[in-house]
Amino acid sequence: MVSNASLIYAKPPHGAPVPGETIKRVVDDNFDPETVALNGGILVQAKALSMDPYMRGRMRDPKVKSYNQPFPLDKPLLTLAVGVVVRSEYDGIKPGQIFKGMFDMSEYAVVPAQLVKMGRTIENKEELPWSTLLGACGMPGATAWCGLYDIGKPKKGETIFVSAASGAVGQIVGQLAKREGLFTIGSAGSDDKVAFLKEIGYDVAFNYKTTSTEEVLEQHQLDIYWDNVGGATLDAALKNFRHHGRIIACGAISEYNVPEAERRGIKNCKSDMNVVTHSLRYQGFIVSNHNQDQFNAEMPQLVKSGEVKIKEHVTKGIDNGESFLDMLEGRNFGKAVIVFE
8 A cells, every 4th residue: 555645626716726725635545556446547656747827727617618628526637747657458558668648646646548548658768857758848848849830930030029938838939939040038927037038048038027018029029929828918919010920829827817707808909900900820729739749859859958948846746736826826937847756
């Protein structure tokens, strides 16, 4: 028997999730890895668990429809994760292999066959940290890569603005854009985050809490806006585009914890009309719908070599949901991930 801690979804939150109430740590002290039923799946000992903003959208009443399914109540949150296979009843996967995919936010997780086939085993030839396999070399890195290249179509000499630029996705977007010869502008919510943006090569970096986003963007004409936050920042960006610009709609974290009736949206009608008058492309995307082969082939070496630098916000072990809330409210610095040692 071993202890198996999990982060459980207890009830839908109204606004921000409440640690210990809407999400909470639960420990099973009688978990037996040797006898737990696999039913054709695999048992994985987690090494790292991802925390991502999209997960907040799955904490909802099942009556509310969306592109993904709501989390089931009184069950562990389902997350992107990486771990070592302990037992397997799935053809082609053996104990000792590294498995990367979706499974319960638990120290030990049974991964059903339908989720096993959506994940994959990896070798980690570059010997990167577990956390990095979920960050720069995981879904956030793939999001940056696919969104920038498939939608942004960057061209040397263009200008890109990235909001939440120090986050797990934004820090990768900026560095990939610099590699393509773009002029990069990034916003973040603290001076130390701004310092990091300058360190990784952003040409202009500013603290949106102490500097007006509108005033900064008035000095530039944008070709691409990578939108991680929505709300007032999107409104400001829309006023400052060249013709045939591209808006990559990745997220709207400024409004995730705001009740739907109170969400800001785009307030300035003139900004909204710029989509028409400037012939802008405004496109959202779900990264799982994009081919990631080139990303998987190239990104690990870019990180290993240091050509792409990263910042991670690591929590050791499952807490009561405090680190998840910190991620939603911007108190993390870089990719938010739980690790086990």
